[in-house]
Amino acid sequence: MRSAYKYLLIVLLIVLQSTLFRFISFFGVKPDAVFIVVLSFSLLNGSWEAIYLSLFAGLLQDILYNNAIGVVTLPLLIVSYITGLLSKSVFKESSFVAFVFVFLGTILYNLIIMFSMVLMKYEFNFIESFMDIVIIQAIYNSIITAFAYKYLVSFNKYLIKNSSNFFKKM
Amino acid sequence: MPRFFRNKQFILVFLIAVALIAAMAYTYDTGRYVTKLESAVGYIFSPVQRVFYKTGKGIFNFFSSIKEIGTLRATNEKLQKEVEKLRKENVRLQELINENKRLKEALNFKTENTELDMKLASIISKNPGNWFNTFNIDIGKSSGIKPGMAVLDEKGNMVGQITAVGDNWSKVLAIIDRDSSVSAVDVRTRDNGIVRGDSSGGLTMIYLPLDAEIIEGDIITTSDMSKFPKGLIIGKVTKVTRDSGSLLKQAIIKPAADFERLEYVFVVTNIKGTGK
Numbered sequence: 001m002r003s004a005y006k007y008l009l010i011v012l013l014i015v016l017q018s019t020l021f022r023f024i025s026f027f028g029v030k031p032d033a034v035f036i037v038v039l040s041f042s043l044l045n046g047s048w049e050a051i052y053l054s055l056f057a058g059l060l061q062d063i064l065y066n067n068a069i070g071v072v073t074l075p076l077l078i079v080s081y082i083t084g085l086l087s088k089s090v091f092k093e094s095s096f097v098a099f100v101f102v103f104l105g106t107i108l109y110n111l112i113i114m115f116s117m118v119l120m121k122y123e124f125n126f127i128e129s130f131m132d133i134v135i136i137q138a139i140y141n142s143i144i145t146a147f148a149y150k151y152l153v154s155f156n157k158y159l160i161k162n163s164s165n166f167f168k169k170m
Numbered sequence: 171m172p173r174f175f176r177n178k179q180f181i182l183v184f185l186i187a188v189a190l191i192a193a194m195a196y197t198y199d200t201g202r203y204v205t206k207l208e209s210a211v212g213y214i215f216s217p218v219q220r221v222f223y224k225t226g227k228g229i230f231n232f233f234s235s236i237k238e239i240g241t242l243r244a245t246n247e248k249l250q251k252e253v254e255k256l257r258k259e260n261v262r263l264q265e266l267i268n269e270n271k272r273l274k275e276a277l278n279f280k281t282e283n284t285e286l287d288m289k290l291a292s293i294i295s296k297n298p299g300n301w302f303n304t305f306n307i308d309i310g311k312s313s314g315i316k317p318g319m320a321v322l323d324e325k326g327n328m329v330g331q332i333t334a335v336g337d338n339w340s341k342v343l344a345i346i347d348r349d350s351s352v353s354a355v356d357v358r359t360r361d362n363g364i365v366r367g368d369s370s371g372g373l374t375m376i377y378l379p380l381d382a383e384i385i386e387g388d389i390i391t392t393s394d395m396s397k398f399p400k401g402l403i404i405g406k407v408t409k410v411t412r413d414s415g416s417l418l419k420q421a422i423i424k425p426a427a428d429f430e431r432l433e434y435v436f437v438v439t440n441i442k443g444t445g446k
Contacts, residue, residue: 019222
């Protein structure tokens, strides 16, 4: 099954994200490649894909790195599910649409993380963190998306074209 | 809206979300051994991550050493002087230790066991997100690691503590994480406080009394009240502030450990029974 490639790509990105990517941080903020890929596939393939991929990517990251399991999975699930639902009513293959979705999605994603941090009694300055991390990451992520999205679209086409008959209707 | 609740997919997502919130509440910072499944995930990922981490480290060091070439001579001279100074100080301290020992023996004091038992570990990956400062190391339960143990860098500076333990990997919460708090003491004035992180690489010492004589340049170490061994160096005071209206002082502290360049860490395996 060629759709396994999608999951392998996510695994690879998680490893790269936690090892190599911290050396390319910009104003101390790292881009989130896993988020970009999960959101792009949700946009292309709809809400079921959003659920599968966000659970897979989110749980792996939470198990490996985070203190509370669900910190990443929950916001990822919510954002990509909404993207999957909205994808029906937009022109999916446009890089600009993906750019907008990733920009707004990154902001919502981080807001949910901040909200769960409030529940876990973290102390932080909301406005400062929002400006220093969320906005920068939203810009960073969406610029990467603008360049990378067309490759993800063709990768996605490749996966669909070659998948077995059962999945052809996707 | 009612149409939404008849949608099976939406109900499924909703249930998963509730389950995730429950999981968050259950797993949050309990200082636990991870489940078999989690342990296995780490087991599979660790070797791959280690390779990539080493590679990234290499690239990073290459570029930063190019950047540093210009200042090397000056740094070298400064360090040479520092070494001289420390050597002299060391001799003096050795004498003091001997004297202390003799006096203690003379008084029949029971000496505390301040020796640290340490295990070497290497870092295999860091938290990919921007909110949390945690990293993973390559030893775990099979090497006798327990949640709550202190983690030091190569020079013995405090880096963090173990929060979750797998079979051969563990998660470490860095002291610069927002969630970290360590009971600390000013070496010179013996003022007690709590050191917390701010996730952007800085530390703040809070709950300092107004009459604390803490000043810039003081060394802060772990105090005897925490679960960690006392005397582990946390950092240096860079600024002391006083909140107007509050009856407490705060101090900004520069961590002694260099979190950007950590590669190997030591896990202190003696842990006190008190505390959490």
